Structure formats: C-alpha cells, structure tokens
Amino acid sequence: MRWSRLWGCDFYDQPDEDMWMKAFQSRINTASDSYAQNRADMLAQVDRMRSLEARAAAKSEQRRPVFDKRGQLSPRERLAALLDPGMPFLELYNMASYLVDDPDPETSIPGASIILGIGYVAGVRCMVFVDDAGINAGAMTGKSVDKALGAIDIALKQKLPFVHLVESAGADLTRYTVELWAHGGGMFAGLARLSAAGNPVITVLHGASTAGGAYQPGLSDYVIGVKGNGMAMLAGAALVQAATGEIAEDADLGGAEMHAEVTGLVEYLAEDDAHGLEIARDVVAGLGWQNCADPAVAYEAPKYDSEELAGAIPADYRKPYDMRELAARLVDGSRLRDFKPGYGPALVCLQAHIMGQPVGILGNNGPIDPDGATKATHFLQVMDQAGTPVIFLGNTTGYMVGTAYERAGMIKHGSKMIQAVTNLRVPKISLYTGASFGAGNYGMCGHAFGADFLFTWPNAMTGVMGGEQAALTMEQVARRTAARKGIPVDEARLAKQSAGIAAHFDSQSDAFFTSGRMLDMGMIDPRDSRAVIGFCLATCREARRRDLNPNAFGVGRA
Structure with missing residues (x-):
C-alpha cells in the first residue's frame, strides 16, 4: 500500500518566519524522454518491491483455512484490528531474509515471518510486532531474530511501547x-x-508460544491470552511424554485459561x-x-510533486x-x-523544513573531496549546536x-566528517537514493x-565499490603481477575473471540483496520519502520529549 493512502495530513501556508529560504527552481523537464525513461526504470524497481511484499502476504494467506477452522484472525487482520483506523503505519525491515534462507529470487520470501512497524x-505511537503464523507456522530463522532485535533497539531508542501479537512455532529447527x-x-x-x-x-497470546518462545510472554508487563488457542509452554505434550513418560494435554500444560487461573502468566x-486485541488497545489507552x-x-506542500521523484531521479547511479x-x-x-x-x-x-520541522540535509552530487568533507563537518557541528535533525541523502561512489x-588531506578531512557523523547528538535519518560505496557510505551515515x-x-547500490570498479581494480592487479613475473x-x-567479479560485486550491492540482510x-x-521522513522526525521528536519511569530490573510477574 502506498504511504500516501495512509497519510492524512492537510497542507497549509508556510509561516512567515521561514520565508528567508528561497524556493528552488527545478530544471527537470517532466515532458522529456529522459524523465520518461527514468520513471519507467524506477517504477519497475518499485513494482519488484511490491510484488515481493505481495508474495509474503500471499504465502501467509495460504494458511487461511487453518485460521478459519480455529476461529482466528489472520496475522494481517490482527494488525489491522489493533491499529487506529486511518492513521499511518510505517513498516520496518520489509525485505528482511530475502535471498538469505532461500537464494532463489523466484521463490525467496521477504519479511522473516514477522510483520513489524x-x-x-489507541492514539499512542507504538512498536508493533506481529508473528506471521501463516508462513511456516511463524517459525523463526536467523533474520527473524535480527529483525526482532532491530525492533527492540528502535523501541528503546524512540521510547515506544512494544506490542507483540504472538503465535509462533519457535525456532525453525530445520535451519x-x-x-x-x-x-x-x-x-x-x-x-x-x-x-x-x-x-x-x-x-x-493468539496461538502457541513454546520452548524458548514461552519466555516472551513471561518477560512482558501485560499478557492477554486468547481462550482455546493461546498457549505458552516450555514443552508440548509430545515432548513431555518422550522426556518424562507423563501423558498430558497441551491445554493443561500451557493453555491461556490455565495461565489465567493457575500460574498468573495471563492477566486478561x-x-x-x-x-x-480490544483488550490490548484498552491496556495501551x-x-x-x-x-x-x-x-x-x-x-505547505513542496512546490514540486513528490510523485515526480519517480522520474526526476535516475534509477542508475x-x-x-x-x-x-x-x-x-x-x-x-x-x-x-x-x-x-x-x-x-x-x-x-541545505537547511529546510519538513512538515514544519527544521532540518539540515546532506546530499551528494558526486564523490566527496577534502573541501566537501570539511564543509560537511562544519555543517554537522552547527546543526548539532542548534539541535536540528540531519537528513542524509546518499548517492556517492566514495571519497x-x-x-x-x-596530498590535500583526504584521510584527515574524511575522518573529521566521519567523526562528526558518528557523534551527532541530534536525530539522524539516512536514505540510500543511489550509490553508497566505500567510506562514502560511512561519511553519509550508513548502516x-x-x-x-x-x-x-x-534502485540503490551499497557496498565497498561498484562491480565495474572492482573488476578494473583486479584487472590492474593481474596485469601488474604478470608484468612483474x-x-x-x-x-x-x-x-x-573481470565479468565474474563485476557480477559478484553488483549482485552483493543490489538493494534487494542488502535489504534482505537488514x-x-x-x-x-x-x-513516499517525504511522508516517511516526516513520520520519523515526529517519532524522534516525541522520544526526546518523553519522560519514562525506569526501574532496576523490569516488571517482575506475580
């Protein structure tokens, strides 16, 4: 779903105090052949992304008969019922695991069996984590763990309540x-x-949460268990019988009703x-x-339509x-x-505003030279001094x-820029828009x-260098070695050899490959870039204003 369909803001006139900034005069001809080609190339990449997202949803939907038989909502229906209607939802790590467990681009499924964002x-900005039990019963792989850890890190940094809709077979033991x-x-x-x-x-607790996964509700502050389906147990009936000889039913070992009445693991x-989900919304409220x-x-809205980003910016870095x-x-x-x-x-x-928020923007019109690095360092320091968030728009082949x-001090000046980027105290939002190679990635606030x-x-490409550059480098090495011998x-x-090196580097640099590896x-x-950046700015701003009430060990369950 396009972000614009979720975003419900109206646009107003810019305050008078911001009029000192000059409106940029675009030189893009939206009727040109180059614009049309750029747009076709970029939209082809967007279509590829959307088709992969749809692949994950379709795979999950194949388990619909199981959910219906149990009287359950599907994972995506659970998400929709939890969220406030008409409010924005920013999905995170949507390509996680793509080309990782399954290297075949025709069959690999992104998402890592988790829907996250x-x-x-109930009017509260939250981190929402949904086990996609429609895919391999929600079993977790390596990237599922990484995605969960990423979600927790963001929730900690941005001071967000963490809402987890659980139904998972635990770890995928086949992997x-x-x-x-x-x-x-x-x-x-x-x-x-x-x-x-x-x-x-x-x-x-919508369904099973077994073995190590049982500790997820155990480590929660509030647990809502669903009758009949919700279960949390360290070992299911089959394992208990195999290990101890005891014959027991899953419901007696870990059913939601038992936990509500006997162990106290379930509050509601x-x-x-x-x-x-209604109870969860009430708890958050x-x-x-x-x-x-x-x-x-x-x-006010940009003078130039964000829709033009599909054609104004070349897909080829x-x-x-x-x-x-x-x-x-x-x-x-x-x-x-x-x-x-x-x-x-x-x-x-650049200095500007995004949805009323002052921002500093760093962008690349080519490789970074000593003067550019020095300028960026100065700019980042004054943005930090003013408490102004910084947006990094990365498209550079490096230093x-x-x-x-x-001799002009590229190492020294590049290092200053990297020091400034690393130690900024203001919010940092980074966007790969084209090339992001070598130490240029580092200087532009990379991973x-x-x-x-x-x-x-x-369309972005990320790595130590482009495939063509890597191939030429190794060719020069080979020629010098031959000459020496x-x-x-x-x-x-x-x-x-050169063709193989170029193909290898380019495949590793492709955005779908790198995003799959999180x-x-x-x-x-x-x-959707403006809407996404605006949402992220607001999230960071709220976090820096929020006071929490920490304790030493977290909430201990009764």
Missing part, C-alpha cells in the same frame, strides 16, 4: 545454527531492558482474537502515556543529477537555504583518491553509524 494504538540460539537470547534480554527502561511490553483472558506529540503545525532536485520534492514549499554552495560543491548542505587528494532511521530506495596476460581468462531498516517507494 510503528503505528498508532538451526548455534548462532541462531545464542543470538535469540538477545530477544529475551531486550524485552527485559525495555521493561526496565519504562517501555511497557504488551503481549497478546479474551474470548477470541478480536476480543484480545490505560498506560497514561505522556502525550509528546506536536500540536497541529502549519506548513551512474547518471548524475543535482541532489537539490530531490530535496525540493521533500521539503516544505521546496524552500532551501544552501550552505557554502561554492565551496566543496559536490557535497550539498576521492589520487595523489592530489591524498554502522547509528542512524535513528535508515531506509533504501529499490615477466609472463604474458591471458586476455580471455582475464576478461572472464543493512537498512526497510525499502520504500521513492515517492
């Missing part, structure tokens, strides 16, 4: 690795940290899924959660464009203030190399640099 429950088990413990530690930090953990007993949202703010064209389709009134435009011009530093740049939110467009170069073998927080339609 930030949405509104067992010792790492899966070891890292899985981080989920339990994370839930404990959430509770101790003052972030409520609310679980609805629900008649069915829908009733359980009763938290007395501090309202840190902004009052309605007056702002090798085609240059002015990053201001992108920014003008993201910011209020398309008004930009250019910081040192004539100095280090390949690195664009400049060569004798002139080395390892603590962005509050990091998303990718489906005094032997001729086998041109046919070298050409085959090197970002999700893939988005470029046309």
